[in-house]
Amino acid sequence: MSSALSPSAWLRGSRRPSWLSDPKVLRTEVLGGLVVALALIPEAISFSIIAGVDPAVGLFASFTMAVTIAVVGGRPAMISAATGAVALVIAPLNREHGFGYLVAAVILAGVFQIVLGALGVAKLMRFVPRSVMVGFVNSLAILIFMAQVPEMTDVPWPVYPLIAAGLAMMVFFPRLTTVVPAPLVSIVILTVITVAAGIAVPTVGDKGDLPSSLPVPGLPDVPFTLDTLTTVAPYAFAMALVGLMESLMTAKLVDDITDTRSSKTRESVGQGVANIVTGFFGGMGGCAMIGQTMINVRVSGARTRLSTFLAGAFLMVLCIVFGPVVSDIPMAALVAVMVMVSAATFDWHSVAPRTLRRMPAGETVVMLVTVVCVIATHNLAVGVVVGSIAAMVVFTRRVARLAEVTAVTDPDGGTVVYRVTGELFFASSNDLVGRFSYATDPDKVVIDLSAAHIWDASSVAALDAIGTKYAQRGKTVEIVGLNEPSARIHKTLSGELSGELTGS
Numbered sequence: 001m002s003s004a005l006s007p008s009a010w011l012r013g014s015r016r017p018s019w020l021s022d023p024k025v026l027r028t029e030v031l032g033g034l035v036v037a038l039a040l041i042p043e044a045i046s047f048s049i050i051a052g053v054d055p056a057v058g059l060f061a062s063f064t065m066a067v068t069i070a071v072v073g074g075r076p077a078m079i080s081a082a083t084g085a086v087a088l089v090i091a092p093l094n095r096e097h098g099f100g101y102l103v104a105a106v107i108l109a110g111v112f113q114i115v116l117g118a119l120g121v122a123k124l125m126r127f128v129p130r131s132v133m134v135g136f137v138n139s140l141a142i143l144i145f146m147a148q149v150p151e152m153t154d155v156p157w158p159v160y161p162l163i164a165a166g167l168a169m170m171v172f173f174p175r176l177t178t179v180v181p182a183p184l185v186s187i188v189i190l191t192v193i194t195v196a197a198g199i200a201v202p203t204v205g206d207k208g209d210l211p212s213s214l215p216v217p218g219l220p221d222v223p224f225t226l227d228t229l230t231t232v233a234p235y236a237f238a239m240a241l242v243g244l245m246e247s248l249m250t251a252k253l254v255d256d257i258t259d260t261r262s263s264k265t266r267e268s269v270g271q272g273v274a275n276i277v278t279g280f281f282g283g284m285g286g287c288a289m290i291g292q293t294m295i296n297v298r299v300s301g302a303r304t305r306l307s308t309f310l311a312g313a314f315l316m317v318l319c320i321v322f323g324p325v326v327s328d329i330p331m332a333a334l335v336a337v338m339v340m341v342s343a344a345t346f347d348w349h350s351v352a353p354r355t356l357r358r359m360p361a362g363e364t365v366v367m368l369v370t371v372v373c374v375i376a377t378h379n380l381a382v383g384v385v386v387g388s389i390a391a392m393v394v395f396t397r398r399v400a401r402l403a404e405v406t407a408v409t410d411p412d413g414g415t416v417v418y419r420v421t422g423e424l425f426f427a428s429s430n431d432l433v434g435r436f437s438y439a440t441d442p443d444k445v446v447i448d449l450s451a452a453h454i455w456d457a458s459s460v461a462a463l464d465a466i467g468t469k470y471a472q473r474g475k476t477v478e479i480v481g482l483n484e485p486s487a488r489i490h491k492t493l494s495g496e497l498s499g500e501l502t503g504s
Contacts, residue, residue, distance in 0.1 A: 018303075028301050028302055033309070037315040040066075041326060045058055047082045051086075052094045054208075056209070061278050063283075063312045066313075071309070082283070089235060093235045099221075101222055112237055113244055114272035117265055117266075117269035131364075135366065135370025137347050140374075144291045162332035190330055204334070216281070250293055254293060294345050371383070397427070403420070414443065424453065432462045438473060449481045457489075463479065
């Protein structure tokens with residue numbers, strides 16, 4: 001999908017939605033949206049608690065984020081809602097300055113995301129290697145499971161057989177039919193059992209009160225001054241970065257699962273628009289919600305924007321119209337769904353003994369670094385950044401070793417030709433100066449770079465230092481074989497750089 005879209009294509013998409021003409025697709029999208037809506041409720045309430053706001057704030061945010069991103073987002077079927085990462089970022093602002101400042105930060109974060117999207121921040125996703133992506137997926141699965149652990153500790157004993165029953169239904173029910181999503185069947189049956197039998201277990205209603213009316217738009221209750229801007233800007237920028245990182249990584253994951261492409265630039269701008277809308281409706285902001293996206297895409301099989309829109313719409317309908325019924329849903333049913341999502345999300349192939357034996361050690365280390373950082377910080381963005389840096393270090397070390405220097409002396413002994421092969425950049429060029437025999441070489445030295453490529457100023461400085469060392473001994477150096485880009489950078493920088501650092 002191209003990132004350059006006309007205004008009309010932006011809203012309607014490039015083709016007629018498949019759910020308009022295919023009843024099976026429509027059913028899948030509707031039921032997928034319903035399952036996601038049910039799973040969103042306890043999550044949104046929990047994230048509201050983390051942010052220190054009323055549960056309705058998180059539910060409103062999930063509603064406005066999902067409905068808005070379904071229209072303006074770049075990745076169909078991806079779910080955006082209130083998330084834990086965003087809650088962690090803005091919680092200190094709410095605690096220290098109040099709810100009005102939190103709302104202002106959400107709106108400003110949306111503005112930042114639009115600007116970053118327009119500047120092409122999505123293009124940075126090209127620099128996220130596969131090993132980091134695998135670590136991202138595996139750490140995501142672990143975090144999803146860890147989030148369920150509190151719901152399985154210090155709880156009445158019936159919770160455990162309910163969870164087991166829910167898992168069993170999700171494993172075996174698809175063998176009977178896939179017309180209705182197994183998670184929805186599991187949630188309905190377990191709710192009926194607990195209510196009919198009067199089993200006392202934690203329910204959705206125990207998480208907090210559900211809203212009884214739709215959110216109303218308004219301006220944040222803050223003074224519109226420079227002081228307010230300087231207060232909220234750091235939190236807003238951090239929220240914008242974290243939200244974009246998680247959203248773009250999730251979009252890339254959905255691309256891989258569905259074998260389709262999406263516009264990351266449109267998704268970046270769309271996240272900003274969704275957060276601005278959410279802020280004006282008094283929500284806590286959010287980004288792509290990975291667990292619920294996996295429910296929608298991988299478990300339910302949804303593929304269009306309709307499921308995303310309906311997830312938000314059903315969320316409000318369930319809270320406002322069916323609040324008492326939803327409140328009776330046992331948390332065990334939703335825990336079972338998320339545990340199944342966790343197992344389905346984890347890349348088990350990546351940790352299989354056969355894979356680990358064949359995979360280069362550096363790739364495995366990068367994957368583990370990503371996982372450890374995410375688990376330690378509970379922040380997927382931190383793990384991706386650190387993992388990408390680790391991957392760059394591994395790549396740099398590997399490429400630096402490929403630079404080789406071989407010398408051939410002419411039969412008459414008057415000329416020596418050094419053939420340099422490989423990539424010359426800061427890591428490999430640092431050792432280049434020491435590869436030449438300055439004292440014993442003949443008076444004429446030829447450096448053949450036809451099998452090499454100059455990438456940076458460090459390499460040019462190293463070549464200058466080599467020439468200086470030979471010149472100090474009255475010998476001449478000729479550099480030959482430069483390809484066009486290498487010749488250009490060498491001509492531009494040669495003689496303009498100090499050789500002290502590389503020639504000492």
